[in-house]
Amino acid sequence: MQLDLATRTAVVTGAGRGIGLATVRALAAEGVRVAGAARTVTPELKEAATLAVSADLSTAEGVRTLMDAALTEFDGIDLLVNNVGAGDAVRPAGFLDTSDDAWHAVFELNLLSAVRACRAALPSLIERRGSIVNVSSINSRLPAAGPVAYSAAKAALAALGKSLAEEFGPRGVRVNTVSPGVVRTAVWEDPAGFGGEVAAGAGMEHAAFLARIPEAFGITTGRVTEPEEVAALITFLLSDVARNITGADHVIDGGTVKTL
Structure with missing residues (x-):
């Protein structure tokens, strides 16, 4: 299958390891110029990405640093992958043991980082008729299976994707969600x-x-699931091969979620 992504530019968050790093590698293999961001830039990210950016994406300043660097390097963004998530505040704790500070920290990284990155990238994405993939989690569908703040943030991220797909679809921007197990x-x-x-x-x-x-x-x-399997799904959804897929949440969990 020819994805025809060579000439495109992309930003991937949470790119230092795991799904993010696998996505940077998958996109680079398709000829995409990729800006990858992580709080700590790993040697693997430096090797795989066109531009590696150290940024704390739980802050507005960190997102601004990333997006400014990518727009300067590429003079425009075609593809955005909001992958950064989890974070140090996610702990196996119940509702009564989750403080306000933990709620704020989880939402800053897992939801507001994507809100801020989308806001910064959308003018370019509209101009270039680009695509966004937000990485959520099956926890958004199985909230009892994980930490309450994380599950709520990932559910909100999936809802954000639906709203963005509806608002910006008529302007040529596709938005999808990938929810791994x-x-x-x-x-x-x-x-x-x-x-x-x-x-x-x-x-x-x-x-x-x-x-x-x-x-x-x-x-x-x-x-x-292997990180490369999630990255392959993300790369497909970003491509024009999937040009009529938008506003959808794609589960990749080996059959963990049993409900319709």
Whole structure:
């Protein structure tokens, strides 16, 4: 399949590792010039991206730094992937144990970073008839399955995508959402990260916990999703091959979500 993305420019947030880095690599392989942003620019991001930007995307200043750098480097943006998410404030805590500060931190990174990036990119996206993909989560559909603030923020992100698709579709901009289930990233695989905390809370060794995820989460395929699989879906949705797909939420979870 020819995606015909060569000549395009893109911005990818949360690009230092995981889904974001895989997306930068997938787009670059299609000939796209990519600005990738992360709080910490990794050697892998430097190698894969046309432009690697260090920015705290939970702040308005950080988003402004990224978008200004991308617009200066490329003189216009065709594609935007709002992938940055989770963050240090996401913990396996219940509602009564989630403070106002945690709510604010989760929404700043998981929702408002996308709001700000879209606002900055849309004039160029309208001019170039571009495309946006927002990376949400199946937690937006299964709120009981994860931290309450994170689930609410991801549900809001999916709703934002619908609204943007409706408002800017007549002006040539497509907006879609991708909602992964468990993906093989540091969120789960880092013993000091979210997955490690969940394992500890369940009284399990981290390695044993990871091995049980497909069964415990009811993943039909029997395995977690790879970052490259999510990146492939994102890249397809950004391309003109998917030119009549907009306003949709595309789940990639190995069959975790059982509802219609």
